Amino acid sequence: MAFELPELPYAYDALGEFMSAETLEYHHDKHHQAYVDNGNKLADAAGMSGNSLEEIVKASFGTNAGLFNNAAQHYNHMHFWHWMAPNGGGTKIPGNLEAAINSDLGGYDKFKADFMAAGATQFGSGWCWIAMKDGKLEIMKTPNGENPLVHGATPILGCDVWEHSYYIDYRNARPKYLEAFVDSLINWEYASELFEKASA
Numbered sequence: 001m002a003f004e005l006p007e008l009p010y011a012y013d014a015l016g017e018f019m020s021a022e023t024l025e026y027h028h029d030k031h032h033q034a035y036v037d038n039g040n041k042l043a044d045a046a047g048m049s050g051n052s053l054e055e056i057v058k059a060s061f062g063t064n065a066g067l068f069n070n071a072a073q074h075y076n077h078m079h080f081w082h083w084m085a086p087n088g089g090g091t092k093i094p095g096n097l098e099a100a101i102n103s104d105l106g107g108y109d110k111f112k113a114d115f116m117a118a119g120a121t122q123f124g125s126g127w128c129w130i131a132m133k134d135g136k137l138e139i140m141k142t143p144n145g146e147n148p149l150v151h152g153a154t155p156i157l158g159c160d161v162w163e164h165s166y167y168i169d170y171r172n173a174r175p176k177y178l179e180a181f182v183d184s185l186i187n188w189e190y191a192s193e194l195f196e197k198a199s200a
């Protein structure tokens with residue numbers, strides 16, 4: 001199944017000062033589009049264009065770096081657009097997910113500190129995550145396009161800490177971007193949907 005660039009689930013200017021239209025235009029229309037285009041070419045070349053995206057991500061990890069990087073980044077960004085929403089962030093977390101954050105991650109304040117620290121200390125490009133592993137939530141960080149799928153876990157929430165995600169709006173201040181993501185952008189409803197699926 002060929003990869004396709006999804007529409008953003010909101011207008012380019014919907015995230016206001018926290019993530020500008022200019023950032024979303026470059027990040028979605030240029031960067032994500034390039035992962036889709038390159039991923040399709042490399043999946044064809046590998047004879048994997050009939051496989052699902054998750055299958056391609058898992059099978060190419062450690063065996064076909066070019067395909068993995070593009071397929072994983074396509075997967076990560078498809079979720080990333082939905083991990084943000086206008087008027088998002090903060091403590092308005094659906095009950096089951098909130099309970100798991102309390103029991104597994106030490107509560108909201110500790111989640112926020114640990115998630116931001118994971119993103120701030122990911123050297124170079126990468127992602128920070130809440131992932132579900134062995135039935136429990138954990139904070140993870142990964143380099144480049146890597147994601148929890150290739151570490152036996154399921155992504156629940158992820159934040160892109162590649163410079164292309166924040167440099168226009170925050171310059172080099174990655175921690176400020178991470179704080180805005182947590183306080184004002186997270187779409188907890190979407191994270192909760194993934195949590196319910198992973199728990200089922």
Ligand SMILES: [Fe+2]
Pocket residue numbers: 027031077160162164165
């Ligand atoms: Fe990105």
